[in-house]
Amino acid sequence: MDDSRKHFDTRAIHSGESPGPDPGSHVVPIYQTSTFIFDNAAQGARRFAGEEPGYIYTRLGNPTVRALEEKMADLENGEDAVAFGSGMGAISAVFLQLLSAGDHVVSIKTIYGCTYSLLTGLLKRMGIEVTFVDGTDISQVRDAIKPNTRVLYGETPANPNMAVLDLEAFGRVGRERGITTVVDNTFMSPAVQRPLDWGVDVVVHSATKYLGGHGDVIGGIMVGSSEFVSQVKEDALKDVGAVLGPFDAWLLIRGLKTLPLRAERHNTNAQVVAEFLENHPAVSRVHYPGLASHPGHELSKRQSIGGFGGMIAFELSGGLQAGRNLLDSVKLCTLAVSLGACDTLIQHPASMTHSSLDEAQLLAAGVHPGLIRLSVGLEHPDDIIYDLRTSMEGA
Ligand SMILES: Cc1ncc(COP(=O)(O)O)c(C=O)c1O
DSSP: OOOTTSOHHHHHHHTTOOOOSOTTOSSOOOOOOSBOOOSSHHHHHHHHTTSSOOOOBTTTOOHHHHHHHHHHHHHTTOSEEEEESSHHHHHHHHHHHHOOTTOEEEEESOOOHHHHHIIIIIHHHTTOEEEEEOTTSHHHHHHHOOTTEEEEEEESSOTTTOOOOOHHHHHHHHHHHTOEEEEEOTTTOTTTOOGGGGTOSEEEEETTTTTTOSSOOOOEEEEEOHHHHHHHIIIIITTTOOOOOHHHHHHHHHHHHTHHHHHHHHHHHHHHHHHHHHTOTTEEEEEOTTSTTSTTHHHHHHHSSSSOOSEEEEEETTHHHHHHHHHHHOSSSEEOSOOOSSSOEEEOGGGTTTTTSOHHHHHHTTOOTTOEEEEOOSSOHHHHHHHHHHHHHHO
């Protein structure tokens, strides 16, 4: 579909769905093949030389995966996209593409645990230095920049404490200093927030979450300029190889068609659940940008679309033990990591998704040891609230 002026809901269904060599197929087929046949030796050579378009080998490109990439580029308002076998595949590829030994990254301090350990572990070992700053204060981002800073990295709302980053200011700092800005948009999805519209250069996703939406696939996506996407395909994807399989791409295409509808329900459910939690005596603090009490409420209202996402973090007055009791008591909510699925998922970041950080690192990253993270699902909100209330009151 080439008419990008159509509504987001329409583009989620139609973008990337152009009929291929099998025009009778209503949906994009799964091209479950490792390699593609050349008509003759000269054609094979031309394809490898980039002189003729066409598929060669699925690590280098596949029509089902391409349909997903086209849909995601359109939904994020980017020029192009490239898919990966996981969110970490996408994030590590972007860092590998942009950084060399001796370079420096400024990252906001609250980020997904494995992104944190990638920056402080593998990348550090390869001679890349990182400075973590409080992203809610954009002057800290600006002040941490050094002559060798190549990437400004952010996540918003941050996993897991829901701190909100000013995307427009972040993009502006990057542009002023000639540094690439990269934002993880996993927690919102392009149905709720589009960082490229605010001047950010590159968006990454764990497609495992809201994009797939059903908890049945692991995948990643990066969206950016055509030039950067081609470079990543040529180097960090082709030579590292964290590719997405055709069947997983097909599941993600299927999930994306209902993203606008699912996002609406995630947003409204999370708002109601956050308000319930904020008014419950067992809860000491709720972190949800849709609440007027959240420090990033006004900013989030400005930079998000139609709601505040489905992710909530909260702390119980009884601290860590009360949190553990809650996790062990819930019956409807699923005790599992990940997020963005149809069902409500509950987990404890300090001992689960962010367990690669030690206690001091958790505190420095703004992750309270008693914080509970809730990915509000698509169930009826009264049922989610009933489960949380009875579990907290019995705990
Ligand atoms: C914000 C965020 N980014 C990236 C990732 C990594 O994604 P994946 O598990 O698909 O590698 C996660 C996973 O939980 C996440 O929450």
